[in-house]
Amino acid sequence: MESINSRGNSNLSEVILTDRHYINKIEQLKGFMNYIENSPRPPRQNFFMLIRPRGFGLSLANEAIEAIYSRDEVLLDNIDIKSANGLNIDNLGHYCVLHFSFSKVKATTYNEIVKVLYDALQSLIWEHHVKIKTDTGKDLRMQMLQLIKEITDREQKQLVVLFDNYDVPIMLMSRLENDQERQNCLSLYFEMLNAFRQAGDRVKFCLLTGHIKFSLSSNISEGLPHVIDLSFNDISAALTGFSIDEIKQTYGEDLARIAPQQGITVAEYLDCLEKCYGGYVFSDKQNKVLCPYSVTRALDNDGELYAYNADNNYTFLQAALAKEKPDLSWLIEKDGQDQLLLEEVSINPEGKEFGPLLVQQGIFSINKVTYADREHSLSWRYRYGFANVEMRRIFQILTGISHPSLRDLPINTRVFDAGEEEYLIKADPSTSNT
Numbered sequence: 136m137e138s139i140n141s142r143g144n145s146n147l148s149e150v151i152l153t154d155r156h157y158i159n160k161i162e163q164l165k166g167f168m169n170y171i172e173n174s175p176r177p178p179r180q181n182f183f184m185l186i187r188p189r190g191f192g193l194s195l196a197n198e199a200i201e202a203i204y205s206r207d208e209v210l211l212d213n214i215d216i217k218s219a220n221g222l223n224i225d226n227l228g229h230y231c232v233l234h235f236s237f238s239k240v241k242a243t244t245y246n247e248i249v250k251v252l253y254d255a256l257q258s259l260i261w262e263h264h265v266k267i268k269t270d271t272g273k274d275l276r277m278q279m280l281q282l283i284k285e286i287t288d289r290e291q292k293q294l295v296v297l298f299d300n301y302d303v304p305i306m307l308m309s310r311l312e313n314d315q316e317r318q319n320c321l322s323l324y325f326e327m328l329n330a331f332r333q334a335g336d337r338v339k340f341c342l343l344t345g346h347i348k349f350s351l352s353s354n355i356s357e358g359l360p361h362v363i364d365l366s367f368n369d370i371s372a373a374l375t376g377f378s379i380d381e382i383k384q385t386y387g388e389d390l391a392r393i394a395p396q397q398g399i400t401v402a403e404y405l406d407c408l409e410k411c412y413g414g415y416v417f418s419d420k421q422n423k424v425l426c427p428y429s430v431t432r433a434l435d436n437d438g439e440l441y442a443y444n445a446d447n448n449y450t451f452l453q454a455a456l457a458k459e460k461p462d463l464s465w466l467i468e469k470d471g472q473d474q475l476l477l478e479e480v481s482i483n484p485e486g487k488e489f490g491p492l493l494v495q496q497g498i499f500s501i502n503k504v505t506y507a508d509r510e511h512s513l514s515w516r517y518r519y520g521f522a523n524v525e526m527r528r529i530f531q532i533l534t535g536i537s538h539p540s541l542r543d544l545p546i547n548t549r550v551f552d553a554g555e556e557e558y559l560i561k562a563d564p565s566t567s568n569t
Contacts, residue, residue: 158385158427163374164199168227170370171340179332182359184343186366186476188415188497188522189447190428191375193344194238197299200342204230204295230295230339231286233259237303245316248307252327256282265289275323279330283337293339296331302345306451309482317482318355325351325358332359347451347495350479366495367476372417376424379405379413386434393438397548404438407548411440414522416501417476419515426497429525442528444497445542452496453533461489470505472517494519498526524551535560 171183187193202210203224211224235255242248249271256279257269265285269278287294304324311317328351331341343362352358365371383390383405394404412433413425432443465487466472478491493499500522507514521527524546531537541558 158377158381160196160374161199164196164203165224165227167365167370167374168200168203171342171365172228176363179335180361180363181332181338181340182328182343182362183340184348184362184364184366185371185374186345186348186364186495187375187417188426188444188495189346189449190426190444190497192427193375194236194299196375197234197236197297197342197344200295201232201234201297203227205232228295228339229292231263231290231292232295232297233263233282233286234297234299235259235301236299238300240303240307242307243310245311245313245320248304248311248320249323251304251307252323256327274326276326276330276333279327280334283330283334287337294331294334294337295339296341298328298341298343298345300345301343302347302349305349305482306347309451310454318353321353321482322356322358325353325356328359329357347492348477348479350481364477367417367419367474369418369420372420372422373424375427376415376417377427377430378422378424379409382408382425382430389434393434397438399548404548407440407546408433409523410551411524411546414500414502415497419504421501421504426525440546440548441544442525442532442542442546444525445529445532445539449496449529449533452492452498455484455489455492456534458483459485459489461486463489463493466490466493466499466519468502468518468520470503470516470518472519474515474517475519490519493530497522498530500526528555531555531558 185193201207204227206229237251237255240251242251252275253269253271256275260267260269260282263282263286265282267278267281267285283294305321308317308320308324311320328341331338348364348366351362352360390401390404394401397404397407399407408425408430409423412429413423415424415426416422417424426444429443433440466489472490475491475494478488480488480492480495484492490499494501498521499519501517502520503518505516505518507516521530528537528541532539532541537555537558538560541555544554544558547553
């Protein structure tokens with residue numbers, strides 16, 4: 136088991152302090168932060184959530200938020216240099232930041248998962264030089280409240296709390312076979328989160344980011360009765376993901392070099408990128424974006440198109456699909472669906488829960504929005520389909536339609552399903568009924 140490290144997934148410095156290309160999202164990020172800081176909300180409802188598919192840079196966004204709120208001079212100076220109009224953060228607050236990162240946590244038993252949560256607390260105690268000691272025999276929520284009090288009293292500032300990959304502990308808990316142990320772990324985690332709500336004005340807000348929207352309360356824990364989900368809000372629609380125009384402006388030299396090597400024009404190659412890695416929609420305005428991870432991997436490999444995201448860990452989704460073998464005929468290319476991205480998923484998904492799960496994981500995306508503008512109401516209905524070629528391939532691998540080595544087959548820039556039939560998994564004739 137690996138102990139948690141609050142900086143476990145840090146790579147913002149590598150991106151900012153080197154000559155690597157990156158698309159500057161600082162203005163969108165500032166707008167997002169300003170919205171969370173100042174948007175009206177009921178008292179004690181200080182939790183926000185942002186769900187994105189893998190490869191959309193949520194860890195980088197969390198680190199940038201931390202750098203801005205804590206006024207990290209080295210990173211901010213370099214961001215300022217790379218910002219077209221400079222970096223003005225005068226209208227954003229200056230807060231202490233507690234940054235949890237669960238991205239690299241591994242645990243398989245009840246005791247290991249409990250240790251992960253207590254280690255998260257201990258890591259922040261060390262980082263912020265607070266003279267308290269964790270005790271696994273005592274209430275984790277109360278110890279977290281003590282940490283909050285110690286930091287805010289000493290610094291005379293409010294706290295901003297960031298949970299990167301907040302959903303990983305819940306996925307680990309879902310694998311516990313003993314139901315009572317699973318419920319106890321969930322309750323411990325939910326009560327730990329609840330500490331930041333119960334801390335009142337000491338905590339400005341908490342932001343939970345991850346890839347799956349789980350319920351955050353249970354029968355034995357109040358947890359978080361209300362979380363404001365910004366996953367399909369206009370304020371976050373352009374925060375992560377690349378538009379075609381951004382790719383053209385930022386990677387112009389790369390595109391001019393790569394496209395001829397692929398035997399096509401720059402415009403044709405951009406169309407390939409869109410079909411392979413685009414199609415993601417995160418607001419009713421239907422502004423489509425591409426997956427940053429997959430796009431940059433392709434450009435870093437002389438333009439070769441693969442299902443790069445297939446290298447990521449879809450263990451929870453794969454296990455759920457294998458267990459349930461859901462009928463998805465109600466979902467694919469059917470008009471009149473609800474806004475699935477915002478629906479919660481249980482730790483044992485069943486039936487129509489697979490709709491939001493597959494949308495949150497990026498397999499499916501919105502390809503049509505229908506507006507109904509009536510005299511006293513305005514409603515939206517949606518149609519979902521595979522987001523792109525990459526996600527269609529990943530779905531085939533996860534569901535056993537195609538062999539995992541399909542991800543190693545480059546995507547043809549003109550015939551996007553070329554060669555896929557060779558990777559279909561066919562039933563063994565010797566085991567079929569005669």
